[in-house]
Amino acid sequence: MQIKVNGVQHTFNGDPEMPLLWYLRDELGLTGTKFGCGIALCGACTVHQNGEAVRSCVVVMRAVAGAEITTIEGLAANGGLHPVQQAWMRVNVPQCGYCQPGQIMEAAALLNNQKKPTDQQIDEAMAGNICRCGTYQRIRAAIKMAAEGPV
């Protein structure tokens, strides 16, 4: 099967039931996408499938045949920083940082669909992404900053 990851076409011949997460991490070496729970409860593994946020720990390879996948490594054009990443830095969001690629991918997808999200819309979109360090207040601030336009 064919799969496009961060604009690069790949051929996959392995176990079609393997979750995308492990293909990205163990086979492509794209380790920015994290393993947190394995059952779509924490959001650390969030990537974009054709522009929508999905949990790569439960999306199996069979389901992404022909899809375009974007990971944290491919979020920004030209190797720079996406406006969400820039806002994240401005607000000093990360503590340990492990969940942040997933948070950023989720937030970027939210802002694609909702240019100026309210607190409640942020809650609804981001409630699937756990941060054990507790950076939520800054995540909220960074999403609002990114929504205001280029940082």
Next chain:
Amino acid sequence: MNLIENVSRRSFLKGMVSTGALVLGACYYPDLLSANGLPKDTQADRATLHPNMFIGIDTDGTVYIVAHRSEMGTGIRTSLPLVVADELDADWKRVKIDQAIGDPRYDDQNTDGSHSIRSFYDVMRQAGANARLMLIQAASQQWSVASGECVTDLHVVVHRPTGRRLGYGELAAVASKLPVPKQEQLQLKSKGSWRYIGKGMPSIDLEELCNGKAVYGMDAHVDGMVYASIEHPPVLGGKVKSYDDKEALKVTGVRQTIAIDPFKPPPAFQPLGGVAVIADNTWAAFQGRKKLKVVWDNGPNETYDSTQYKKELQETARKPAKVIRSEGDVDSAFAKGGKIMEAEYYVPLLAHASMEPMVAVAEFRDGKVTAWAPTQNPQAVQDIVSTELGIAKENVICHVTLLGGGFGRKSKPDYVAEAAVLSKKLGRPVKVIWTREDDVKFDYYNAVAAMYMRAALGADGKPSAWLQRSVFPPITSIFDVDAVYGDPSHLQQGWTDIPFDLPNLRVENGAAKAHVRIGWLRSVANIYHAFAVQSFADELAHAVGRDPLDYLLDLIGTPRILNLKNTEYPNYGAAYDKYPADTGRLRRVTEMVAEKAGWGKRKLGKGAGLGIAAHRSFLTYVATVVEVEVNDQGEIKIPRVDTAVDAGLVVNPEITRAQFEGAAVFGTSVAKTGEITATKGAINQSNFSDYPVARINEAPLQTNVYIVDSSAPPAGVGEPGVPPFVAAFCNAIYAATGKRIRELPTKNAKLT
């Protein structure tokens, strides 16, 4: 270094390998400020000028600073090097951070107990001053002028009379030929000329934390490595009776299975034992594991049932126990009568649930182990791996990756030992990956605790007698299976050092045997002790019709240094004269937070209430006001938290604020949902489904942090925010609903 070594060794013999138990004074460590005989592990070691263990300066002006503590989100990899850079007068933009391997020559590397800044602040300043002086001496030699005529400016030495300048890079080679200055020659910068201390800098890793390039233990990779997932005995101390791996071996990508020996008690940091499935990738290892059929001998802990155990703890708490502090005459004071108040509090086992589950890569080759691990304690990795494999400690090289959260769990390197054991058996590098289920079920849990409180209130409403008793399985049980009483390093945590002005006080501790591994978790025993003390204070205030803030201030009393002579009080490993328990400072943060939070003045909505609590832990004074809103369904929202902090000198204020914001969220999880239970010795919870932690929609909406401007010596900031939050949260629920929370988590309470 000899004093340090002696003290920590003595502590170890007593089984006190504990949070903050190491005594690290503000003394000068000759060994740390010498680079003699070091392996060339870091860029700093290889740099042209390498005056001490923490600094290297190359001829291009690059300054390498060694971070010997582990980065798990507290910013320590930034803040300690920042202290060095300040004293060195280095340009932060030209500083690169080297992460140290585990090496006892760095002294203590166990990044726990919120003591990294406190223990190494002076050493880091001296390290920076030491290199700065050498650069000045090199410049004076170049210019043939007196060194007293030379000063440093940002990354340059300046000859004051002539204005000549030489960059640090230009001076590195000459400086490297000079003798390392003696301590008495060093001159530390005055506070007024600090560049970074007290101002701070963002995390050195910030960009990589945002672009996915940061390397955690989960991301460590060694060519040729295989992946292992381990089926552990479901009950602590259990053993494999037999197993069938036929189906597991049929899974594509699975190579083989390997039995790992059970540990010999006490568990300490040994592997738990079980059966490892070895595969070509993580997924195959997980799948193979699901197909394993293992028959277990569960051993004696099979009788452990957390519901029954809770009753036993509570029974113990109701009976006289070991007296650990006594002031005045409590029994006589109770006999005199007054309004008698009694309350019992309970906090269950808690899991750490760092976002990155336990993981490590290890390679055994030619009698040596190289490990890459997200560990809070690389020297403990050296210890346990050398013991498990029967090799010398110096033959264990532990590289410390970033940690995807630690919270105390990753100070216990059982998972790294597993990777090393498997690598030796397989003869190739192995990556051990725990699932979330493994993480939740095989943690070193924060102790379950039952507290009994009793006070007699006089006519003035103040306590004339106070008795408090806590019962919890001690952390020392992981080192000594017979340990049933708390040790001083945990009894001190908000218990023997109760900050109230009590003429008649007795503090007791009852016995409890552990049936799971007990360990340190962010703020440790302070969680349950502060919950009991600060909730009981609130109960007493309401019982006598007083405002909880006013009553709390009355209990704290006039500013004084607590006299703790009648108890064994380690003071988190710090000298008591340098870091005394000062009720004046506790009082100040309490008054400050009340004012900032608008206590007594704020208009609150329907179902809303404010709670307050104040607590000293890890030598830091914190007071917190929590606002909750409880709706008709009993759901709790936290619109606002205010917290005032006196941590002495604060090196990095922005990162410190973030720690207290995070502590409020961590505290939310502890208070609302944190609960580990066991049936027939096995843990019932498994993942975020049944061990939920706070999400964005449940966390405090706004946490305001106020840092007291203090010139007192620096104290901890990673942990101290949690204990007062939990108590203030529960007090707020009472204010909002009239329902008193005496057992955590609140998800089990009926609030409607």
